[in-house]
Amino acid sequence: MAKLAGGGMFKKIILAMFLLLMPAILFSQEINQIEWLSQLDSKAIATFGDGKKLFYMTFPEFSEKHKASPMDELNKYSDNSPLTRGMIAAIIARELNLKGSFLYILTGWERYACRACIAEGIMTSDSSENDPISGPELLDIMIQAKNAKGRN
Amino acid sequence: MKKAILLTIFFITFFYSSNSFADITVIKIQGTAAYRDGNKWSPLKEKMKLPEGVKVSTGANSYAVISLNSINHTVKVEPLTMIQIFSKETKSETDTHIGLKRGQITANVPRDEKVKTIFKVSTPVATSSVRGTEERITYGNRSGMTVEVLRGSIEATNRLGRGNLISGRQKFVQMSNSANSGNILSSVRSITIVSVNGYGLISEEAQMAIQEHFLIIFKETQQSPSTLHGQISWRGYV
Numbered sequence: 389m390a391k392l393a394g395g396g397m398f399k400k401i402i403l404a405m406f407l408l409l410m411p412a413i414l415f416s417q418e419i420n421q422i423e424w425l426s427q428l429d430s431k432a433i434a435t436f437g438d439g440k441k442l443f444y445m446t447f448p449e450f451s452e453k454h455k456a457s458p459m460d461e462l463n464k465y466s467d468n469s470p471l472t473r474g475m476i477a478a479i480i481a482r483e484l485n486l487k488g489s490f491l492y493i494l495t496g497w498e499r500y501a502c503r504a505c506i507a508e509g510i511m512t513s514d515s516s517e518n519d520p521i522s523g524p525e526l527l528d529i530m531i532q533a534k535n536a537k538g539r540n
Numbered sequence: 541m542k543k544a545i546l547l548t549i550f551f552i553t554f555f556y557s558s559n560s561f562a563d564i565t566v567i568k569i570q571g572t573a574a575y576r577d578g579n580k581w582s583p584l585k586e587k588m589k590l591p592e593g594v595k596v597s598t599g600a601n602s603y604a605v606i607s608l609n610s611i612n613h614t615v616k617v618e619p620l621t622m623i624q625i626f627s628k629e630t631k632s633e634t635d636t637h638i639g640l641k642r643g644q645i646t647a648n649v650p651r652d653e654k655v656k657t658i659f660k661v662s663t664p665v666a667t668s669s670v671r672g673t674e675e676r677i678t679y680g681n682r683s684g685m686t687v688e689v690l691r692g693s694i695e696a697t698n699r700l701g702r703g704n705l706i707s708g709r710q711k712f713v714q715m716s717n718s719a720n721s722g723n724i725l726s727s728v729r730s731i732t733i734v735s736v737n738g739y740g741l742i743s744e745e746a747q748m749a750i751q752e753h754f755l756i757i758f759k760e761t762q763q764s765p766s767t768l769h770g771q772i773s774w775r776g777y778v
Contacts, residue, residue: 418572421599422581425620429642445600446620512682512715527642528680530600531620535644535678 421445431523437467439476439526443483446530447537450483471526474498474517477505480533505529508536562609562629562636564590571602573617590625597622598643609634611652613659618644632656639663640685644678651692661687666698666714684715 428438440462444451465475481489481501488504491497498517505511510532521529566588574581576595584596584604596617598604604617609629613636617623621643628635633656638645640663649659649670659670663679666687673692679685687696688711696712697703 418583418599419574419581421572422574422597425597425599426581426622429622442600448601509683522681524642524681527620528682531643531678531680532683534619 425527428523429527433520434471434523434526435467436465436469436471436475438523439471439479440467442526442530443476443479446534447483470520472498472517473502473511473515473519473521476521476526476529477501477511477517480505480510480529484533484537486536505533510536562627562634563607564592564594564625564627565607566590566604567607567614568605569603571619572599573597573602573604592628593624593626595622595624608636611655612650613657614648616646616648618646621645634658636660637662640677640679642679642681644676646674646676646690648674649692666696666712668712669695669697671695684713686714687712 424441428434428442431438462479464478469475475498478492478498478501480486481492481504486504486508488507489501492500492504502511502517506513510529566584566586569584569586573584574597575584575590576582576597581597590596590606596604596606598617598619598621600619602619606615606617606625607613608615608625608627611629611634613634615623615625615638622641623643623645624639624641626637626639632654635658637658638647638661640661645661647659647661647670649657651657651671651673657671661668661670661675661677663677663685665679666685668675668677668685668687671693673694674690675692675694676688676690677685678688685696687694693705694712695703695705696714698714
């Protein structure tokens with residue numbers, strides 16, 4: 389009987405500790421995101437993994453969608469490969485269904501994905517689809533993509 | 541005794557005229573927002589008081605609304621943004637300076653005739669001075685600085701000191717890799733200025749005229765379309 393009572397008390401202690409630690413766990417997850425963004429902001433060359441992660445953070449609705457049907461563009465390169473404008477433009481053009489993305493969908497050439505992003509004001513027109521992009525540039529592109537989605 | 545009174549008056553006047561730090565208070569938060577506390581980031585909470593020179597950062601799909609002084613100047617820090625806030629306030633003057641490292645903010649600066657207001661937002665490429673207004677400022681490493689006036693008027697100046705006074709939903713755009721700022725009417729030009737073709741026709745009227753002539757000439761002559769197009773152009777409609 390005493391053993392049973394002790395077990396009940398133990399469960400209550402575990403539950404109380406969990407409730408006490410819950411806000412701390414949630415806050416640390418939030419702070420991790422800010423720390424990661426801060427690190428990304430100082431990266432000279434972003435990786436394909438960074439691009440994917442930031443895209444899912446900015447557009448969480450696509451994260452759920454891709455669990456059911458993975459998109460080709462997201463598995464085309466390894467996460468460690470240096471990110472180019474063409475790679476991130478391809479993801480954005482297909483997912484946000486940009487007006488000028490028809491030629492990209494038809495041919496699969498990243499050059500056309502870049503053009504669609506330039507037409508929507510997401511990217512600037514002063515470099516090619518093969519140029520690597522830095523962390524601050526990736527953040528800039530994602531902010532503009534979010535604004536473009538809001539406009540459409 | 542007189543000296544003591546004069547000294548007291550001098551110290552009181554000096555105390556009230558000198559700048560004191562304004563109350564920087566968090567009004568509202570959605571999602572993830574943090575401030576730099578020493579060497580680490582700490583989560584922002586509503587009604588939290590922040591120190592002068594504080595750095596604030598927001599995560600994806602998050603925002604924070606921050607009050608900058610007692611006369612209700614506010615800034616909304618939009619997603620993926622990092623700013624630094626300096627705000628000073630006396631009874632007759634407010635002096636607020638925001639450094640925008642990346643992202644987008646919406647500043648709301650209601651005009652108070654009794655208080656001299658200095659409200660500046662700086663990015664690495666340009667500075668905007670608000671004059672009783674609401675404005676949205678975006679800065680990105682590649683896209684440069686864009687100042688959109690939602691209400692009132694502002695003055696935007698680039699690094700070379702070239703300024704533009706902007707009002708009425710106009711935009712100031714300063715690209716990162718350019719010495720000159722963009723035309724402030726570029727965003728509205730396409731919808732306000734109509735291009736005029738030959739005979740004073742706008743493009744839609746010219747198009748209709750071409751179609752009508754195409755049909756008439758086709759009926760009269762029964763010629764091939766390529767020959768007809770040459771004739772219409774020659775007649776001066778396009």
